[in-house]
Amino acid sequence: MNKHFGELHVLRDINLDVARGEVVVVIGPSGSGKSTLCRAINRLETIDDGQIMIDGEVLPAEGKALAKLRADVGMVFQSFNLFAHKSILENVTLGPIKVKGMKGGEAKELAMSLLKRVGVDNQAQKLPAQLSGGQQQRVAIARALAMKPKVMLFDEPTSALDPEMINEVLDSMVALAKEGMTMIVVTHEMGFARKAADRVVFMADGQIMEEATPESFFTNPQSDRAKDFLGKILSH
Protein backbone atom coordinates (compact mmCIF):
# COMPACT_ATOMS: atom_id res chain seq x y z
CA MET A 1 0.00 0.00 0.00
CA ASN A 2 0.97 3.63 -0.49
CA LYS A 3 0.12 6.90 1.19
CA HIS A 4 0.99 10.52 0.54
CA PHE A 5 0.67 13.55 2.78
CA GLY A 6 0.60 16.16 0.03
CA GLU A 7 4.01 15.96 -1.60
CA LEU A 8 5.40 13.63 1.05
CA HIS A 9 5.28 9.94 0.23
CA VAL A 10 4.90 8.63 3.80
CA LEU A 11 4.27 4.97 3.08
CA ARG A 12 6.04 3.42 0.10
CA ASP A 13 4.97 0.01 -1.17
CA ILE A 14 4.41 -1.38 2.27
CA ASN A 15 3.68 -5.09 2.25
CA LEU A 16 3.31 -6.68 5.66
CA ASP A 17 1.70 -9.91 6.79
CA VAL A 18 1.12 -10.62 10.43
CA ALA A 19 0.16 -14.11 11.48
CA ARG A 20 -2.41 -14.86 14.16
CA GLY A 21 -0.74 -14.75 17.56
CA GLU A 22 2.34 -13.03 16.22
CA VAL A 23 3.89 -10.03 17.94
CA VAL A 24 5.41 -7.61 15.45
CA VAL A 25 7.39 -4.65 16.72
CA VAL A 26 7.84 -1.77 14.31
CA ILE A 27 10.84 0.44 14.98
CA GLY A 28 12.57 3.18 13.09
CA PRO A 29 13.58 6.82 13.23
CA SER A 30 11.02 9.61 13.70
CA GLY A 31 9.13 10.41 10.53
CA SER A 32 9.74 6.97 9.06
CA GLY A 33 6.00 6.35 8.74
CA LYS A 34 5.66 3.72 11.44
CA SER A 35 2.86 5.51 13.32
CA THR A 36 1.08 6.24 10.06
CA LEU A 37 1.27 2.55 9.20
CA CYS A 38 -0.19 1.63 12.57
CA ARG A 39 -3.03 4.16 12.22
CA ALA A 40 -3.75 3.07 8.66
CA ILE A 41 -4.50 -0.45 9.83
CA ASN A 42 -7.79 0.66 11.37
CA ARG A 43 -8.19 3.52 8.94
CA LEU A 44 -7.56 6.44 11.23
CA GLU A 45 -5.40 7.34 8.23
CA THR A 46 -6.68 6.66 4.74
CA ILE A 47 -4.41 5.05 2.18
CA ASP A 48 -3.99 6.00 -1.47
CA ASP A 49 -3.79 2.54 -2.94
CA GLY A 50 -3.47 -1.06 -1.89
CA GLN A 51 -5.61 -2.85 0.63
CA ILE A 52 -5.65 -3.90 4.24
CA MET A 53 -7.12 -7.24 5.21
CA ILE A 54 -7.99 -8.34 8.70
CA ASP A 55 -8.78 -12.02 9.24
CA GLY A 56 -9.47 -12.40 5.52
CA GLU A 57 -11.76 -9.36 5.30
CA VAL A 58 -10.82 -6.26 3.35
CA LEU A 59 -10.96 -3.14 5.54
CA PRO A 60 -13.97 -1.16 4.26
CA ALA A 61 -13.63 2.52 3.43
CA GLU A 62 -16.43 3.85 5.62
CA GLY A 63 -19.78 3.35 7.25
CA LYS A 64 -21.11 0.59 9.49
CA ALA A 65 -18.86 -2.07 7.98
CA LEU A 66 -15.79 -0.04 8.89
CA ALA A 67 -17.05 0.54 12.43
CA LYS A 68 -17.69 -3.18 12.78
CA LEU A 69 -14.21 -4.12 11.68
CA ARG A 70 -12.67 -1.43 13.90
CA ALA A 71 -14.38 -3.08 16.84
CA ASP A 72 -12.19 -6.11 16.13
CA VAL A 73 -9.00 -4.05 16.13
CA GLY A 74 -7.89 -2.75 19.51
CA MET A 75 -5.94 0.48 19.48
CA VAL A 76 -3.74 1.99 22.17
CA PHE A 77 -2.61 5.56 21.54
CA GLN A 78 0.48 7.46 22.57
CA SER A 79 -1.69 10.02 24.41
CA PHE A 80 -4.01 7.41 26.02
CA ASN A 81 -7.16 9.19 24.80
CA LEU A 82 -9.35 7.91 27.61
CA PHE A 83 -12.82 9.48 27.45
CA ALA A 84 -12.20 12.43 29.76
CA HIS A 85 -15.78 12.85 31.01
CA LYS A 86 -16.32 9.20 31.89
CA SER A 87 -15.07 7.15 34.83
CA ILE A 88 -12.42 4.49 34.37
CA LEU A 89 -15.08 1.79 34.56
CA GLU A 90 -17.32 3.57 32.02
CA ASN A 91 -14.37 3.96 29.68
CA VAL A 92 -14.01 0.20 29.57
CA THR A 93 -17.72 -0.70 29.47
CA LEU A 94 -18.72 1.84 26.80
CA GLY A 95 -17.60 -0.25 23.84
CA PRO A 96 -19.04 -3.59 24.99
CA ILE A 97 -22.40 -1.96 25.85
CA LYS A 98 -22.82 0.46 22.95
CA VAL A 99 -21.05 -1.42 20.17
CA LYS A 100 -21.62 -5.05 21.12
CA GLY A 101 -24.92 -4.62 22.93
CA MET A 102 -23.68 -6.33 26.08
CA LYS A 103 -25.81 -6.06 29.24
CA GLY A 104 -24.61 -3.52 31.81
CA GLY A 105 -23.89 -6.05 34.55
CA GLU A 106 -22.00 -8.38 32.26
CA ALA A 107 -19.96 -5.51 30.81
CA LYS A 108 -19.10 -4.32 34.30
CA GLU A 109 -17.92 -7.79 35.29
CA LEU A 110 -15.78 -8.02 32.15
CA ALA A 111 -14.38 -4.53 32.72
CA MET A 112 -13.49 -5.19 36.33
CA SER A 113 -11.68 -8.40 35.45
CA LEU A 114 -9.71 -6.60 32.73
CA LEU A 115 -8.90 -3.68 35.04
CA LYS A 116 -7.75 -6.17 37.61
CA ARG A 117 -5.54 -7.83 35.03
CA VAL A 118 -3.75 -4.53 34.31
CA GLY A 119 -3.72 -3.67 38.02
CA VAL A 120 -6.00 -0.62 38.16
CA ASP A 121 -9.27 -2.16 39.39
CA ASN A 122 -9.03 -0.09 42.58
CA GLN A 123 -9.31 3.10 40.50
CA ALA A 124 -12.51 2.11 38.69
CA GLN A 125 -14.66 4.99 39.95
CA LYS A 126 -12.14 7.76 39.28
CA LEU A 127 -11.92 10.03 36.26
CA PRO A 128 -8.99 9.60 33.85
CA ALA A 129 -7.40 12.92 34.88
CA GLN A 130 -7.07 11.61 38.45
CA LEU A 131 -4.79 8.76 37.34
CA SER A 132 -1.09 8.76 36.50
CA GLY A 133 -0.04 8.38 32.88
CA GLY A 134 0.99 4.78 33.38
CA GLN A 135 -2.35 3.92 34.98
CA GLN A 136 -4.24 5.70 32.20
CA GLN A 137 -2.37 3.77 29.56
CA ARG A 138 -3.13 0.48 31.30
CA VAL A 139 -6.82 1.46 31.37
CA ALA A 140 -6.54 2.18 27.65
CA ILE A 141 -5.24 -1.36 27.15
CA ALA A 142 -8.15 -2.75 29.18
CA ARG A 143 -10.59 -0.62 27.15
CA ALA A 144 -9.23 -2.07 23.91
CA LEU A 145 -9.25 -5.63 25.30
CA ALA A 146 -12.88 -5.29 26.36
CA MET A 147 -13.84 -5.45 22.68
CA LYS A 148 -12.16 -8.88 22.47
CA PRO A 149 -10.12 -7.74 19.48
CA LYS A 150 -8.50 -10.01 16.92
CA VAL A 151 -5.44 -7.79 16.85
CA MET A 152 -4.09 -5.03 19.06
CA LEU A 153 -2.32 -1.98 17.68
CA PHE A 154 0.01 0.01 19.93
CA ASP A 155 1.07 3.41 18.62
CA GLU A 156 4.08 4.41 20.73
CA PRO A 157 2.26 3.47 23.94
CA THR A 158 5.06 4.52 26.27
CA SER A 159 6.38 7.63 24.51
CA ALA A 160 4.27 10.05 26.57
CA LEU A 161 5.09 8.42 29.90
CA ASP A 162 7.49 9.37 32.64
CA PRO A 163 10.36 6.86 32.78
CA GLU A 164 9.25 5.23 36.03
CA MET A 165 5.85 4.42 34.53
CA ILE A 166 7.08 2.82 31.33
CA ASN A 167 7.69 -0.59 32.84
CA GLU A 168 4.23 -1.03 34.31
CA VAL A 169 2.76 -0.55 30.84
CA LEU A 170 5.34 -2.76 29.16
CA ASP A 171 4.68 -5.49 31.74
CA SER A 172 1.00 -5.49 30.78
CA MET A 173 1.98 -5.71 27.12
CA VAL A 174 4.43 -8.55 27.66
CA ALA A 175 1.76 -10.46 29.57
CA LEU A 176 -0.64 -9.91 26.69
CA ALA A 177 1.92 -11.13 24.18
CA LYS A 178 2.49 -14.29 26.23
CA GLU A 179 -1.23 -14.99 26.18
CA GLY A 180 -1.06 -15.22 22.41
CA MET A 181 -2.61 -11.90 21.40
CA THR A 182 -1.78 -10.75 17.89
CA MET A 183 0.03 -7.46 18.34
CA ILE A 184 1.53 -4.75 16.19
CA VAL A 185 3.59 -2.44 18.36
CA VAL A 186 5.21 0.80 17.25
CA THR A 187 7.74 1.66 19.91
CA HIS A 188 11.16 2.94 20.80
CA GLU A 189 11.46 0.39 23.60
CA MET A 190 14.16 -1.95 22.35
CA GLY A 191 13.94 -3.99 25.55
CA PHE A 192 10.32 -4.81 24.78
CA ALA A 193 11.24 -5.76 21.22
CA ARG A 194 13.90 -8.16 22.46
CA LYS A 195 11.71 -9.67 25.14
CA ALA A 196 8.32 -10.02 23.46
CA ALA A 197 8.63 -9.67 19.70
CA ASP A 198 8.42 -12.57 17.28
CA ARG A 199 9.56 -10.28 14.51
CA VAL A 200 11.06 -6.81 14.28
CA VAL A 201 10.15 -4.60 11.33
CA PHE A 202 12.53 -1.73 10.71
CA MET A 203 11.12 1.22 8.79
CA ALA A 204 12.85 4.26 7.33
CA ASP A 205 11.64 6.87 4.84
CA GLY A 206 8.26 5.21 4.54
CA GLN A 207 9.68 1.85 3.53
CA ILE A 208 10.18 -1.42 5.31
CA MET A 209 13.96 -1.73 5.19
CA GLU A 210 14.35 -4.93 7.10
CA GLU A 211 12.37 -7.68 8.81
CA ALA A 212 14.01 -10.15 11.13
CA THR A 213 13.75 -11.91 14.46
CA PRO A 214 14.78 -9.61 17.31
CA GLU A 215 17.83 -11.75 17.94
CA SER A 216 19.24 -11.41 14.45
CA PHE A 217 18.09 -7.81 13.98
CA PHE A 218 19.81 -6.49 17.07
CA THR A 219 22.97 -8.55 16.73
CA ASN A 220 23.34 -8.59 12.98
CA PRO A 221 21.38 -5.86 11.16
CA GLN A 222 21.62 -6.12 7.38
CA SER A 223 20.79 -2.67 6.01
CA ASP A 224 22.97 0.40 6.49
CA ARG A 225 20.00 2.41 7.77
CA ALA A 226 19.35 -0.17 10.47
CA LYS A 227 23.01 -0.30 11.46
CA ASP A 228 23.11 3.48 11.62
CA PHE A 229 19.89 3.61 13.66
CA LEU A 230 20.96 0.94 16.12
CA GLY A 231 24.39 2.54 16.41
CA LYS A 232 22.78 5.79 17.47
CA ILE A 233 20.36 4.39 20.03
CA LEU A 234 22.47 1.62 21.50
CA SER A 235 25.65 3.62 22.01
CA HIS A 236 24.61 4.68 25.54
Added chain:
Amino acid sequence: MENYLSLFETYDVPAAFWVNIQLSFWAAIFALVIGTVLALFRISPIPSLQWFGAAYVNIFRNTPLTIILAFGFLGLFSVMQVSLAGDLNASLFRIAIVGLALYHAAFVCEAIRSGVNTVPLGQAEAARAIGLGFLPAARLVILPQAFRGAIAPLGNVLIALIKNSTVAAAGSVATESSSLMKTMIEFRSDLVIPIFLTFALGFVILVIPIGLLTTWASRKLAVAR
Protein backbone atom coordinates in the same frame (compact mmCIF):
# COMPACT_ATOMS: atom_id res chain seq x y z
CA MET B 1 -42.90 59.06 43.57
CA GLU B 2 -46.64 58.64 43.85
CA ASN B 3 -46.87 59.47 40.16
CA TYR B 4 -44.33 56.77 39.38
CA LEU B 5 -46.04 54.13 41.48
CA SER B 6 -49.36 54.88 39.81
CA LEU B 7 -47.80 53.55 36.60
CA PHE B 8 -47.89 50.05 38.01
CA GLU B 9 -51.59 50.35 38.82
CA THR B 10 -52.42 51.38 35.25
CA TYR B 11 -49.99 49.05 33.45
CA ASP B 12 -49.19 45.43 34.23
CA VAL B 13 -45.39 45.53 33.89
CA PRO B 14 -44.69 42.05 35.35
CA ALA B 15 -47.17 40.50 32.91
CA ALA B 16 -45.28 42.09 30.00
CA PHE B 17 -42.00 40.72 31.28
CA TRP B 18 -43.64 37.33 31.72
CA VAL B 19 -44.37 37.36 27.97
CA ASN B 20 -40.66 37.92 27.26
CA ILE B 21 -39.72 35.12 29.63
CA GLN B 22 -42.10 32.74 27.88
CA LEU B 23 -40.86 33.77 24.44
CA SER B 24 -37.26 33.29 25.57
CA PHE B 25 -37.93 29.96 27.28
CA TRP B 26 -39.51 28.28 24.27
CA ALA B 27 -37.21 29.91 21.74
CA ALA B 28 -34.18 28.83 23.79
CA ILE B 29 -35.31 25.20 23.84
CA PHE B 30 -35.99 25.08 20.11
CA ALA B 31 -32.80 26.99 19.32
CA LEU B 32 -30.79 24.52 21.40
CA VAL B 33 -32.27 21.55 19.56
CA ILE B 34 -31.94 23.07 16.09
CA GLY B 35 -28.48 24.44 16.88
CA THR B 36 -27.26 21.05 18.10
CA VAL B 37 -28.47 19.37 14.92
CA LEU B 38 -26.80 22.08 12.83
CA ALA B 39 -23.55 21.61 14.76
CA LEU B 40 -23.75 17.86 14.06
CA PHE B 41 -24.22 18.67 10.37
CA ARG B 42 -21.19 20.92 10.41
CA ILE B 43 -18.89 18.35 12.03
CA SER B 44 -20.32 15.38 10.11
CA PRO B 45 -18.26 13.61 7.45
CA ILE B 46 -20.99 14.16 4.83
CA PRO B 47 -20.23 17.17 2.57
CA SER B 48 -23.86 18.00 1.71
CA LEU B 49 -24.78 18.20 5.41
CA GLN B 50 -21.72 20.31 6.15
CA TRP B 51 -22.73 22.61 3.33
CA PHE B 52 -26.30 22.90 4.61
CA GLY B 53 -25.12 23.67 8.15
CA ALA B 54 -22.71 26.34 6.93
CA ALA B 55 -25.31 27.89 4.61
CA TYR B 56 -27.94 28.00 7.38
CA VAL B 57 -25.58 29.63 9.85
CA ASN B 58 -24.38 32.22 7.38
CA ILE B 59 -27.87 33.14 6.25
CA PHE B 60 -29.53 33.41 9.66
CA ARG B 61 -26.58 34.86 11.52
CA ASN B 62 -26.21 37.62 8.98
CA THR B 63 -29.88 38.57 8.68
CA PRO B 64 -31.20 41.20 11.13
CA LEU B 65 -33.59 39.65 13.64
CA THR B 66 -36.10 42.46 13.01
CA ILE B 67 -36.38 41.38 9.39
CA ILE B 68 -36.84 37.70 10.33
CA LEU B 69 -39.60 38.52 12.84
CA ALA B 70 -41.29 41.07 10.58
CA PHE B 71 -41.23 38.44 7.83
CA GLY B 72 -42.85 35.99 10.23
CA PHE B 73 -45.74 38.40 10.81
CA LEU B 74 -46.08 40.05 7.39
CA GLY B 75 -44.81 37.26 5.14
CA LEU B 76 -45.78 34.01 6.82
CA PHE B 77 -48.85 35.12 8.75
CA SER B 78 -50.46 37.87 6.67
CA VAL B 79 -49.55 36.95 3.10
CA MET B 80 -49.03 33.18 3.24
CA GLN B 81 -51.74 32.72 5.89
CA VAL B 82 -49.56 30.42 7.99
CA SER B 83 -51.26 30.06 11.36
CA LEU B 84 -49.80 28.12 14.27
CA ALA B 85 -52.87 28.45 16.52
CA GLY B 86 -56.59 29.15 16.22
CA ASP B 87 -56.32 32.39 18.14
CA LEU B 88 -54.68 35.40 16.46
CA ASN B 89 -52.46 36.41 19.37
CA ALA B 90 -51.40 32.87 20.16
CA SER B 91 -50.47 32.36 16.53
CA LEU B 92 -48.36 35.53 16.43
CA PHE B 93 -46.74 34.50 19.69
CA ARG B 94 -45.76 31.13 18.25
CA ILE B 95 -44.52 32.60 15.00
CA ALA B 96 -42.31 34.94 17.04
CA ILE B 97 -40.92 31.92 18.93
CA VAL B 98 -40.14 30.20 15.64
CA GLY B 99 -38.37 33.32 14.33
CA LEU B 100 -36.35 33.76 17.53
CA ALA B 101 -35.44 30.06 17.58
CA LEU B 102 -34.37 29.93 13.92
CA TYR B 103 -32.22 33.03 14.34
CA HIS B 104 -30.53 32.01 17.57
CA ALA B 105 -30.03 28.41 16.41
CA ALA B 106 -27.27 29.76 14.16
CA PHE B 107 -25.48 31.20 17.20
CA VAL B 108 -26.10 28.06 19.27
CA CYS B 109 -24.55 26.02 16.45
CA GLU B 110 -21.42 28.15 16.48
CA ALA B 111 -21.20 28.06 20.29
CA ILE B 112 -21.38 24.25 20.24
CA ARG B 113 -18.84 24.12 17.45
CA SER B 114 -16.48 26.18 19.59
CA GLY B 115 -17.13 23.62 22.33
CA VAL B 116 -16.29 20.78 19.92
CA ASN B 117 -12.97 22.51 19.28
CA THR B 118 -12.14 22.16 22.99
CA VAL B 119 -12.37 18.35 22.64
CA PRO B 120 -9.02 16.87 21.55
CA LEU B 121 -9.03 14.96 18.26
CA GLY B 122 -7.80 11.88 20.12
CA GLN B 123 -11.22 11.55 21.83
CA ALA B 124 -12.92 11.08 18.47
CA GLU B 125 -10.19 8.72 17.29
CA ALA B 126 -10.52 6.60 20.42
CA ALA B 127 -14.31 6.49 19.97
CA ARG B 128 -13.94 5.40 16.35
CA ALA B 129 -11.27 2.88 17.29
CA ILE B 130 -13.64 0.95 19.58
CA GLY B 131 -16.12 0.73 16.72
CA LEU B 132 -18.51 3.61 17.40
CA GLY B 133 -19.98 5.20 14.26
CA PHE B 134 -20.26 8.95 13.77
CA LEU B 135 -23.58 9.50 15.59
CA PRO B 136 -22.88 7.28 18.63
CA ALA B 137 -19.39 8.79 18.93
CA ALA B 138 -20.88 12.29 18.76
CA ARG B 139 -23.63 11.51 21.26
CA LEU B 140 -21.55 9.55 23.78
CA VAL B 141 -18.13 11.10 23.57
CA ILE B 142 -17.88 14.37 21.62
CA LEU B 143 -21.06 16.32 22.44
CA PRO B 144 -21.08 15.70 26.22
CA GLN B 145 -17.61 17.21 26.39
CA ALA B 146 -18.39 19.89 23.81
CA PHE B 147 -21.44 21.11 25.76
CA ARG B 148 -19.37 21.47 28.90
CA GLY B 149 -16.81 23.47 26.97
CA ALA B 150 -19.58 25.56 25.40
CA ILE B 151 -21.50 26.57 28.53
CA ALA B 152 -20.12 30.12 28.63
CA PRO B 153 -20.75 30.89 24.93
CA LEU B 154 -24.17 29.20 25.17
CA GLY B 155 -24.93 31.45 28.15
CA ASN B 156 -24.05 34.45 26.01
CA VAL B 157 -26.47 33.28 23.35
CA LEU B 158 -29.20 32.89 25.98
CA ILE B 159 -28.55 36.38 27.31
CA ALA B 160 -28.76 37.82 23.81
CA LEU B 161 -31.92 35.80 23.20
CA ILE B 162 -33.68 37.18 26.29
CA LYS B 163 -32.93 40.74 25.31
CA ASN B 164 -33.73 40.06 21.66
CA SER B 165 -37.15 38.77 22.68
CA THR B 166 -38.20 42.43 22.72
CA VAL B 167 -37.82 42.39 18.95
CA ALA B 168 -40.96 40.22 18.95
CA ALA B 169 -42.67 43.61 18.84
CA ALA B 170 -41.66 43.64 15.18
CA GLY B 171 -43.67 40.45 14.83
CA SER B 172 -46.68 42.16 16.39
CA VAL B 173 -46.50 40.45 19.76
CA ALA B 174 -47.96 43.54 21.40
CA THR B 175 -48.06 42.17 24.94
CA GLU B 176 -44.29 41.97 25.45
CA SER B 177 -42.34 44.47 27.52
CA SER B 178 -40.89 46.82 24.93
CA SER B 179 -44.35 47.27 23.40
CA LEU B 180 -45.76 48.08 26.82
CA MET B 181 -42.90 50.51 27.39
CA LYS B 182 -43.77 52.30 24.16
CA THR B 183 -47.40 52.58 25.22
CA MET B 184 -46.47 53.88 28.65
CA ILE B 185 -44.11 56.49 27.21
CA GLU B 186 -46.83 57.61 24.83
CA PHE B 187 -49.38 58.19 27.61
CA ARG B 188 -47.04 59.26 30.41
CA SER B 189 -44.50 61.52 28.73
CA ASP B 190 -43.91 63.13 32.14
CA LEU B 191 -42.15 59.94 33.27
CA VAL B 192 -40.12 58.97 30.22
CA ILE B 193 -36.83 58.47 32.02
CA PRO B 194 -38.20 56.49 35.00
CA ILE B 195 -40.08 54.27 32.54
CA PHE B 196 -36.91 53.60 30.55
CA LEU B 197 -34.98 52.82 33.71
CA THR B 198 -37.69 50.49 34.96
CA PHE B 199 -37.53 48.31 31.86
CA ALA B 200 -33.75 48.43 31.69
CA LEU B 201 -33.57 47.32 35.31
CA GLY B 202 -36.09 44.56 34.64
CA PHE B 203 -33.86 43.03 31.98
CA VAL B 204 -30.73 43.42 34.07
CA ILE B 205 -32.45 41.51 36.87
CA LEU B 206 -33.50 38.78 34.43
CA VAL B 207 -30.10 38.42 32.81
CA ILE B 208 -27.58 38.77 35.65
CA PRO B 209 -28.40 35.38 37.25
CA ILE B 210 -27.85 33.69 33.90
CA GLY B 211 -24.36 35.14 33.62
CA LEU B 212 -23.55 34.08 37.18
CA LEU B 213 -25.02 30.64 36.67
CA THR B 214 -23.14 29.91 33.45
CA THR B 215 -19.84 31.12 34.89
CA TRP B 216 -20.36 28.85 37.88
CA ALA B 217 -21.49 25.91 35.76
CA SER B 218 -18.66 26.17 33.25
CA ARG B 219 -16.19 25.96 36.12
CA LYS B 220 -18.05 23.23 37.94
CA LEU B 221 -18.59 21.06 34.86
CA ALA B 222 -15.25 21.66 33.14
CA VAL B 223 -13.76 18.40 31.85
CA ALA B 224 -10.50 17.68 33.64
CA ARG B 225 -7.76 16.68 31.19
